[in-house]
Amino acid sequence: MLHNLRSLTLAATALVALATPAFAEPSRHVIIIGVDGMSTDGVRTARTPVMHEMMKTGSSSLHARGVLPTTSAANWASILNGAGPEQHGVTKNDWQVGDFNFPTSVTGSGGFFPSLFQIVTDQHPEWEVGSIYQWDGFGNLYDHRFVDYDVNPKTEDETASLAADYIRRKKPNLLFIHLDHVDHVGHADGHGTPQYYQAVEKADRLIGLIRQATVDAGIDKDTTILVTSDHGGVGKGHGGESLAELEIPWIAYGHGIRAGRDVDQPINTFDTPATVARLLGVKIPYAWLGRPVALALEGEPAPDQVYRTSSFYAMPVIEPVNAGNSPSGGLFVNKGATLTIRNPNPAGEVRYTLDNSTPTATSTLYSKPVAITRSTIVRAALFVDGKPASVPTTGYFRLVQDTPAAPKGVTWHAYALPEGTARLPDFNRLSPIASGHAYEFSLDGLTLPQTDNVAVVFEGDLDIVTAGSYGFILASDDGSKLYIDGRTVVDNDGDHGVVSANGSADLTPGKHRLRVEYFNGGGGSWLGAYYQGPGVARQFIDANRLTPVK
Template sequence: MMNRILPCLVALAPAVWADPGPGDANDFHGKRVLIIGIDGLRSDALKAAKAPVIQGLAKAGSVTWTAVAGGAEEGPTHQPTISGPGWTSILTGTCIDKHGVSGNSMKPGIYQVEKAPHFARRLKETVPTACVASFTSWNWIEDYLIAAQPDAVDHHEKGIGKAYPERDADVKAKALDYLAKANPDVIFVHFDQVDGAGHSTGFSTENPKYMTAITTVDGLVGEIMASVKKRPQYAKESWMVILTTDHGGKGTSHGGQSPEERTIPMIVAGRSVPKLGVSKETPGQFVVPATTFQYLGVPVKAEWGWEPGTFGLQKPVIVSSAKGQPKS
């Protein structure tokens, strides 16, 4: 675990603990982003599950049930619907042609960190005092992706436990503790037990164990949301939530290009986010960083090589050219 959160933490004085957080005095005028990643979450299963918290987010903002994992079906961005490339795309804004990740190997040199760094590094290039935190149940994200650039993310921890639910509960507890003490501009929280249930018993709406795992994670998401709303400065903060996944699943596996594996949900919601309802858009999972930056008002630079697009926000993202001139 890397802990570099002095810019993010409130002071330790008792008076400050009673009123933590700068409210709207952060670098983004109170705007903050919570990114929730739920591993192996099929769109049809989320719609059918008992998941009132997540479904409530979908109703309150924008949702597409037809977002895409796996890049383009043909061409240089085509990649397996596997967790390694999926989460790397979500956290870097790029696909396999830039990040290089085709599976879950942790062999040094596969992940092209200089071509496709974590979005936190790009955020800090523009706003050096920005604070980003990460809590992940799937250890690969912490031990490989973040380990390749440990200074990019201010505070990052992985879940501890032998079983998927144990690690998810640990991630939830660590995220709750952090939200009570610190002031992240962006926080990523990842849960893994839905994928675990899919692998062990099947990715299907007809599988009670898979559906129960979704309900369980919905409860964890509810606790995270409640923690955000309990922040003493919440009234002055403006949180946006992005929720998505790395892939779907078929049978007890994934990695291919079937609709069951490629079709994923994406939700964007928040008090300052347009309530656009159900969208027929098909954004790639890689739009998460650009959507985050658009909300925070941070230009995306063309030389970063991010895949185009955002989701859930009406204005198009502004991309800076290599010479620094903005273009629409």
């Protein structure tokens, strides 16, 4: 280790720090285990006895949040740097130091934002610090000169094995372990699949092996272990702005941690390094935005929480539940539907509306299934002791009447793309490889020859009844564009997770030609097209108002 460099860095770098109040005897060893792509649903649903035992005897939250964008690099950098992308500058997975859209707000060593590794080593150059990471992109996020043991294994088993061996040999004061296999399975098979839960179960076993190594080393009584993730996921992807992608597990266990505490306190991912710093008794730099998670720490005064966390209770589940990013409800052609609502919480009651309004304490109490006979936007929320206890959830029931005399929907054509495509192509240069009919601007129900490196063009005529300004929204993974009468109205192009873009157009009564272009380079894929306007609440573009292009 270059201790001379560290001493010089400490002397040259003015760390404006917050004083560390005494709360409990500092930990001598802190281990962070980051499981890439491990969602809160994964921890809840999979068989995870190790993590659940750590939650029972430690402090935890299944409502911690990452940062936007919900990409790996942006979130792991936030866990290392105690601040969000706006400060540390890491916004994409291919980020490299010196190659950024904007510079870091403050500079640590080597052009990096001051990381947890740096502040620990600056203040305690004699300490042993390690980083063992399966995803090689993790290694781009920090100055390696502040780490004694720095290794990039190829598999999760090798990662855990090397970590356990390192703990037994060196008894590190700070160790970061990154496991990547859950994210791989999420992309390959999808979040919420049996394969995904099996991957989470394997992560649980590996966490158990790492924890056992602290016992073998004789340091378990002086060690704190933090288990967390960078993001969740939807379908086979992440990078979007849904709660399923943003919410992450946060588990603190061992020395200095309150036992049996379900942390009802907002936790951001950049609070993790601040908590580690407090546990180790090192000063927190002023440039960090993160705060120690007070409710998890023994002896730490509880914060005065005037406002409660909005997602402490899970949202009601509207059924039918659709896969991936598709919302609850669904498309029903020439038939009715049945609405059921499930309360996943042990307490409270569910109230709902059928007119797109936000549920209140006087809204209809759900007690039995409800027949849906026309297109309906359902909103439901949990109430405990007469007060809102969850954020509302929404279901879109789209009932379409289609006949040969009055066909509804749109036509579509699919095109093969070269590998590595990152933007929509020039379709005039391509020939379709498949064609068909759909009721919505959606991938649901389409039989495509391939799922990666593919583009789809939808066309249909939208019948407008009332003149006025209409808003259009495209949500897609990857890119998409929407044209009305040949004019670009929404541009959501590019290689990204499920993100939304919007535009507006003044439309007269009558039919207007809609064209939606979409592509998927690889990984997750989804497309949703919404509109709103005079007398039209925000909803999927109504198939009853669409006519296929012949």
